[in-house]
Amino acid sequence: MPASETMVIVIGESLVDIISDPHRPEEIQAHPGGSPLNVAVGAARLDLQTTLVTHYAEDRYGLMIDQHLRSNNVRVINGGTSATSTALAALGTDGGAHYTFSIDWDINGASLPALAAVEGSTHVHTGSIATMLGPGDKATLALVMAARKHATVSYDPNCRPAISPDVAEARNRAELFVTASDIVKASDEDLSWLYPDRTPEQTMAAWLELGPAIVALTRGASGPVVLARQGRVEMAAESIAVADTVGAGDSFMAGLISGLSQLDALGASGRHRLQNLTPDEMNALAAYANRAAAITCSRQGANPPRSAELGPMPVPSPAQQA
Numbered sequence: 001m002p003a004s005e006t007m008v009i010v011i012g013e014s015l016v017d018i019i020s021d022p023h024r025p026e027e028i029q030a031h032p033g034g035s036p037l038n039v040a041v042g043a044a045r046l047d048l049q050t051t052l053v054t055h056y057a058e059d060r061y062g063l064m065i066d067q068h069l070r071s072n073n074v075r076v077i078n079g080g081t082s083a084t085s086t087a088l089a090a091l092g093t094d095g096g097a098h099y100t101f102s103i104d105w106d107i108n109g110a111s112l113p114a115l116a117a118v119e120g121s122t123h124v125h126t127g128s129i130a131t132m133l134g135p136g137d138k139a140t141l142a143l144v145m146a147a148r149k150h151a152t153v154s155y156d157p158n159c160r161p162a163i164s165p166d167v168a169e170a171r172n173r174a175e176l177f178v179t180a181s182d183i184v185k186a187s188d189e190d191l192s193w194l195y196p197d198r199t200p201e202q203t204m205a206a207w208l209e210l211g212p213a214i215v216a217l218t219r220g221a222s223g224p225v226v227l228a229r230q231g232r233v234e235m236a237a238e239s240i241a242v243a244d245t246v247g248a249g250d251s252f253m254a255g256l257i258s259g260l261s262q263l264d265a266l267g268a269s270g271r272h273r274l275q276n277l278t279p280d281e282m283n284a285l286a287a288y289a290n291r292a293a294a295i296t297c298s299r300q301g302a303n304p305p306r307s308a309e310l311g312p313m314p315v316p317s318p319a320q321q322a
Contacts, residue, residue, distance in 0.1 A: 233279070
């Protein structure tokens with residue numbers, strides 16, 4: 001499906017990351033962030049028509065988010081009035097980020113335009129705080145369920161124990177969204193926290209039985225694993241100089257969505273295609289998303305690649321797959 005015809009709706013939080021870097025303690029940087037916002041920007045930069053259903057206020061940080069989204073051609077449906085959320089991100093010596101949040105999540109102020117958007121979409125993505133924090137989590141799930149007749153759905157739990165410390169409740173909420181999704185992506189840290197008594201790959205297999213066509217696992221420097229009923233793909237992470245890992249998983253998710261669009265595997269009409277990808281197509285898809293994440297890791301902050309940097313996904317021809 002041409003990118004220009006793929007209507008992607010992302011539902012989830014927008015916030016400002018306030019980043020403290022131990023290598024430059026004199027510098028405190030503020031950047032628009034939040035996993036769903038990053039996925040929306042990543043998808044738009046890969047030329048997908050993207051709308052973000054979110055919440056931020058008309059305050060200093062909200063204006064920063066608004067300018068960032070609009071400069072990246074992301075349409076906005078803003079459903080909240082509370083102060084714009086923030087996350088204090090302290091970077092470790094390995095480039096990983098640890099977060100402290102001040103956040104609200106409520107999109108009831110945009111319920112009608114949000115419903116109209118998902119009903120007209122090709123694909124809907126959600127995840128992270130938007131699926132765990134009330135009162136907006138219930139509205140998020142309702143929008144996902146309303147979308148399923150018209151669109152494929154993807155989900156990334158992107159767990160934040162500081163926001164949802166009750167792991168049993170978080171696990172239950174995650175499984176609701178997994179069951180409603182066609183594509184699920186999670187990190188090894190997510191799955192180890194949600195299911196400490198089994199391996200991440202055991203959880204991938206269990207989640208696949210709940211209904212998704214694809215479950216993808218990101219493992220940082222160890223690279224991704226993609227699991228479907230017709231096969232499994234594993235590859236190493238690309239060898240790069242890591243600036244930091246902020247937004248890498250979100251770029252991987254945007255890469256998956258873009259790659260599946262190029263395979264005509266999104267939307268209700270693409271669901272059968274999605275469920276029957278060949279091993280070569282799965283490998284190409286994983287490599288494409290892996291490359292998107294690597295580019296993001298090579299530079300500071302959640303700065304996903306544009307289509308000119310990533311290029312089109314190399315899609316195996318039928319002759320190559322024979």
